[in-house]
Amino acid sequence: MEIMNAHVVVTGASRGIGAAIAREMHKRGATVTVVARSADALAALADEIDGHALAADLTDRGELEGLIARAEAHAPVDVLVNNAGIDEAGLFWEMDADGLRRLIDLNVTAAMELTRQALPGMVERGRGHIVNLSSMASVGNFPGLTAYAATKAALSHFSAGLRADLRGLPVGVTNVQVGFVSPTDMTDKILEYGPTFRAQRRFDRLALLPRTDRDRLASAIMSAVEADRRHVLRPRRAWGLAKLTELPRRLVENVLVGVSARDQDPT
Template identity: 35%
Template sequence: MVAINTQTILITGASSGIGAACANTFARENPRLILAARRLEKLEQKAWELNKLHGAEVHLLQLDVCDRLAVESAINSLPEEWSEIDILVNNAGLSRGLDKLYEGDFQDWEEMIDTNIKGLLYLTRYIVPGMVKRGHGHIINIGSIAGHQTYPGGNVYCATKAAVKAISEGLKQDLLGTPIRVTSVDPGMVETEFSEVRFHGDTEKAKKVYQGLQPLTADDVADVVFFCATRPNHVNINEVILMPVDQASATLVNRQL
């Protein structure tokens, strides 16, 4: 297992859900953690928790990954001791709505495309050159079963996650000949704020998504991310698809109501 206690890890979307769970899991090994998200108050609370529980070194970035210039500034302005990022966890992402494509909301489309695709690209573009220069690094993209199987109403969201799959595969090919690793972790149903965001804060509607079944937790996904990150340097986990036992595909689930 690769030791990560001397490494610097940047996690986007770290204020909640899978990103926060990844921060918890990695913090146990005492690496340097850079946590990025838009909600600074939540980041500050998370940093306080990690420091209290694990004595973790944490650097915070209030950052909207959709803003390319802000991403460029944030990465270029990192203090010297935090500037050499060893592991990038591209977790920031969201879904909006379940409308039919021909009835879709343009703003929802823009938000998903800007966050799920462009945001991931921006972080990757500004961080990976340093990895290549130093001859060390690992990019872990949080994809989705939606990138493998389209489902009704998922049109644009599924397209963005299919893009993450293609970007991960393409990046792995582009980095061939370097020691840089690329992984895509693609979960099925995970109970986080995901559905609340999708339904614009409608908590009752969000709860029904997971009703009658046991979904994955954010910690389940974080465990897989940690496993991928700690394999021996010559081992690259290209892609992991994980789903709850109660789910067989993007559209087929077992509910006991």
């Protein structure tokens, strides 16, 4: 899907990877609507990239409702980047109930709900693309990230299911599975937790999971949307981990070639 003149919505764009994706999309000629809670940071970015700001707490059901329709006040949404995400590094059973709910509400429910809102228009117009920001944590568990990793596994599986549902339609899906990204607040914060830090140090010593540069990642995501690639896997040397996890999904997908998810005839 061509980015030039497209309308791209990026969630979690007030900083970090989301802000880098918004800037990259703008550079390639898109009009970008940026979404997050921090209204001032969003307004400044929207100003810088000549885009639109939509302040919303995506864990708030009322604010989530109708969000794509509000973004479409400017133009139909061509690309939705489900980037907003949080982590809660710590022992799973020491999380409080609200923290766990917020994690699932943002990392899973908001991404699925916004996709649900965006897809009917994309399918009708015969043009669209969904990007989900998953993680290498979705394929391997790091200490301290049990709940976070489970939300990212859900997102990766969701991406695969969406692609199967959309097979044959000109609407694409890209799942982004990435290790530690720098510079980001998220990476800084989770590495303050001892067990996660030590796990990362082990991977570092084995030279298995070098940090991915935030701006290079944004550029790779942009290219993947343009080329309709189903995955962005970083760092490249860890691609085997992600591919092995993807294998059963691909096997089922191939067995089911010709069985349309959209043909609702009971026979």
